Amino acid sequence: MNCTQVQAELAASLYGDLENDGAEAIHLHLASCSSCRQELVALQQVRQALDFLPAPEVHVQVTRIMEDAAGRLERRQRLWRRVAAAAMAAAAVFLAAFFSPVRLCLEQGQVVLRWAELRPLVVAPEARPPLGKEGVAGDLQAEVQSLRKLVHALVADVHACEHQQQQKLAALHDRMNVSNAQLDRRLANLNRDLRALYTVQFGSAAKGE
Amino acid sequence: MVERWRRGDPGAFEELVRRWQTPIARFLARMGCADDQVADLCQEVFLRVYLVRGRYRETGCFRTWLYQIALNAARDASRRRQHRQCRLVPRSNYAPPERLAEDGESFAQTRELIQLVQAALAKLPELLREVLVLRHYEALTFEEMSRVLETPASTLKSRFAQALIRLKQHLPSSLYNTETVD
Numbered sequence: 001m002n003c004t005q006v007q008a009e010l011a012a013s014l015y016g017d018l019e020n021d022g023a024e025a026i027h028l029h030l031a032s033c034s035s036c037r038q039e040l041v042a043l044q045q046v047r048q049a050l051d052f053l054p055a056p057e058v059h060v061q062v063t064r065i066m067e068d069a070a071g072r073l074e075r076r077q078r079l080w081r082r083v084a085a086a087a088m089a090a091a092a093v094f095l096a097a098f099f100s101p102v103r104l105c106l107e108q109g110q111v112v113l114r115w116a117e118l119r120p121l122v123v124a125p126e127a128r129p130p131l132g133k134e135g136v137a138g139d140l141q142a143e144v145q146s147l148r149k150l151v152h153a154l155v156a157d158v159h160a161c162e163h164q165q166q167q168k169l170a171a172l173h174d175r176m177n178v179s180n181a182q183l184d185r186r187l188a189n190l191n192r193d194l195r196a197l198y199t200v201q202f203g204s205a206a207k208g209e
Numbered sequence: 210m211v212e213r214w215r216r217g218d219p220g221a222f223e224e225l226v227r228r229w230q231t232p233i234a235r236f237l238a239r240m241g242c243a244d245d246q247v248a249d250l251c252q253e254v255f256l257r258v259y260l261v262r263g264r265y266r267e268t269g270c271f272r273t274w275l276y277q278i279a280l281n282a283a284r285d286a287s288r289r290r291q292h293r294q295c296r297l298v299p300r301s302n303y304a305p306p307e308r309l310a311e312d313g314e315s316f317a318q319t320r321e322l323i324q325l326v327q328a329a330l331a332k333l334p335e336l337l338r339e340v341l342v343l344r345h346y347e348a349l350t351f352e353e354m355s356r357v358l359e360t361p362a363s364t365l366k367s368r369f370a371q372a373l374i375r376l377k378q379h380l381p382s383s384l385y386n387t388e389t390v391d
Contacts, residue, residue, distance in 0.1 A: 008367075009370070011369055014373075015369075017351065017366065043377060046380065047345070047373075049380065050326060050346075052319060053238075053323060055234065056234045056247050056248075057231075058230050058234035058251045059230070060230045060251055060252055060255050061252065062223050064252065065252065066219075066259070068256050072260065
């Protein structure tokens with residue numbers, strides 16, 4: 001073994017971690033190599049120095065451990081209870097929203113949102129009466145007619161509003177034209193008056209000279 | 210005792226704590242925990258032991274399992290706190306001790322030596338320090354250490370050798386007897 005190999009094994013040799021063959025080879029090398037012996041002595045000194053560190057004195061309180069453990073378990077249970085309550089509330093809202101049908105209808109010119117009684121989500125085809133007949137189909141037909149009337153009313157409102165807006169714009173336009181004409185007249189009068197004043201003023205001065 | 214503790218005997222848990230509190234406290238201190246934190250961290254380690262009693266396998270080795278918990282606690286504490294660099298006492302500020310005799314010298318020199326060793330240990334990378342502490346102070350075999358650190362034993366042997374050599378480099382050379390040994 002060379003010095004590099006031996007020095008890599010010195011720590012193991014010092015702590016008795018070498019197999020018999022390995023330990024013997026190390027000893028043979030050390031017998032004839034002073035630098036490796038010095039290295040071994042230095043490591044022995046390091047090992048002794050490590051033993052100088054004092055061990056801290058600690059007294060673990062078992063009752064406090066049990067109290068802390070009980071506290072943690074209680075907090076964990078509270079957290080799971082909150083999670084479960086939140087999940088149940090969310091599920092209840094979901095079920096209420098999904099399975100409770102809501103009816104939107106037009107009554108006396110107002111849109112009305114009404115909770116209806118529970119109906120199956122899927123109606124069997126044979127249970128549905130043909131269109132135009134009384135019963136569920138009649139209700140649906142009436143609702144469709146109401147919605148159509150509502151849409152027509154809304155469209156008429158929009159047209160009326162547009163017409164009003166156009167009339168207002170036309171009126172504004174007329175007033176602006178009138179105002180512009182008045183301003184033009186005043187400006188013309190003002191210019192005439194200024195010219196007259198200028199003539200009076202400077203024309204007199206020229207005659208006076 | 211371990212078997213009684215597993216079955217929920219509170220007296221057995223108390224015995225376990227009394228038996229292992231000093232080694233665990235020593236381990237935590239060597240791993241770099243501040244002196245004022247060792248007691249609290251030790252309490253935390255045994256609290257974790259108490260809480261996860263159900264996870265301990267009957268066929269396992271209690272010592273390695275306990276050191277695993279302690280190591281995780283030490284690593285958590287190290288991540289939480291800011292790493293404090295321990296500075297070696299400058300040579301001009303202390304009288305260099307005589308070459309270390311086998312029986313140690315005066316109290317002041319011992320105190321200085323303790324500071325030097327603590328500083329040198331703190332300078333080691335965490336991976337090397339863990340192996341050194343477990344091997345030197347806790348006398349774990351490399352096979353036991355490999356279960357604690359989840360690393361092959363051969364890797365740990367090489368880390369241990371490196372740790373000793375680096376520790377030697379971090380300690381003042383005046384500590385070593387440089388006379389030729391025949």
